[in-house]
Amino acid sequence: MEKIPSFTIDHERLLRGIYVSRRDVTPSGDVITTFDIRMTEPNREPALSPQALHAMEHLAATYLRNRPDWSSRVVYWGPMGCCTGNYLVIQGKLEPSDILSLMVDTMEFVAGFSGEVPGATPRDCGNYSFMDLEAARKAARRYIDEVLIDIKAENMKYPG
Numbered sequence: 001m002e003k004i005p006s007f008t009i010d011h012e013r014l015l016r017g018i019y020v021s022r023r024d025v026t027p028s029g030d031v032i033t034t035f036d037i038r039m040t041e042p043n044r045e046p047a048l049s050p051q052a053l054h055a056m057e058h059l060a061a062t063y064l065r066n067r068p069d070w071s072s073r074v075v076y077w078g079p080m081g082c083c084t085g086n087y088l089v090i091q092g093k094l095e096p097s098d099i100l101s102l103m104v105d106t107m108e109f110v111a112g113f114s115g116e117v118p119g120a121t122p123r124d125c126g127n128y129s130f131m132d133l134e135a136a137r138k139a140a141r142r143y144i145d146e147v148l149i150d151i152k153a154e155n156m157k158y159p160g
Contacts, residue, residue, distance in 0.1 A: 010159045011042040016147045017155030018096040018103060021087065031093040032075060037103065039084040039143050047083035051137035054079070054127070056086065056110055056115055059136065061111045062118040064088075070102060096156035104148050110140035 006021060019036040026032065040047060048056075055079060061077040064070060075089040089101070113133070120128045 006036075010148050012132075013159035014042055014073070015155050015159075016041055016091075016143065017151065018099065018148075018149070019156065020048060020094075020096065025091065030091055030094065031061075033086040033090050033092060033094045034039065035090070035094075035099065036080075036085060037088055039139060040084045042082065042084050044151060045084075046141050047147075048079075049132055049135055051130055051132035052139055053083055054131045055120075055136035056140065057129040058117050058125070059110045059113055060086070060106050063106050064080050064102075067105075086106070096151075100148065101149060104144060107140040107144045107148065111137050113137065 005009070016038050021034040021036040021039065024032045034148055064074045064077055065145075070090075073091040077086060077088050079086050088099070088103075117124050117131055117133055122128055122132055122142060
């Protein structure tokens with residue numbers, strides 16, 4: 001069986017950042033860009049806890065789908081199975097630089113959030129108590145401060 005493209009990225013050299021994971025074209029001709037929102041260095045830093053990623057998923061998805069300038073283009077926000085980041089799927093042929101300010105705003109929302117996590121009820125979520133808001137907030141703040149604020153080219157292009 002052939003490896004899928006995401007398993008051909010050199011994860012031993014991959015840094016935290018924002019990467020274009022793939023681009024797809026729908027039968028109607030729309031371009032869909034999948035971004036790799038990499039928050040920890042794979043296999044070199046501790047992964048994010050699933051509970052932190054779950055809280056972040058609820059917060060970031062809610063934020064992104066309520067942004068008037070982006071909501072109609074956001075297809076999906078969700079955690080990576082390896083717990084080192086998230087995927088953001090957006091309609092359009094975009095580059096990491098096109099969404100940098102959106103990611104800063106999104107992570108600021110997560111980092112500063114207090115109160116009840118949106119959708120964290122038995123009625124709204126299949127595992128509503130499996131969340132760690134404080135860990136999500138800390139991960140978002142670290143990502144802003146250490147990666148997004150002064151992002152470099154090597155944090156926006158997969159290692160060759």
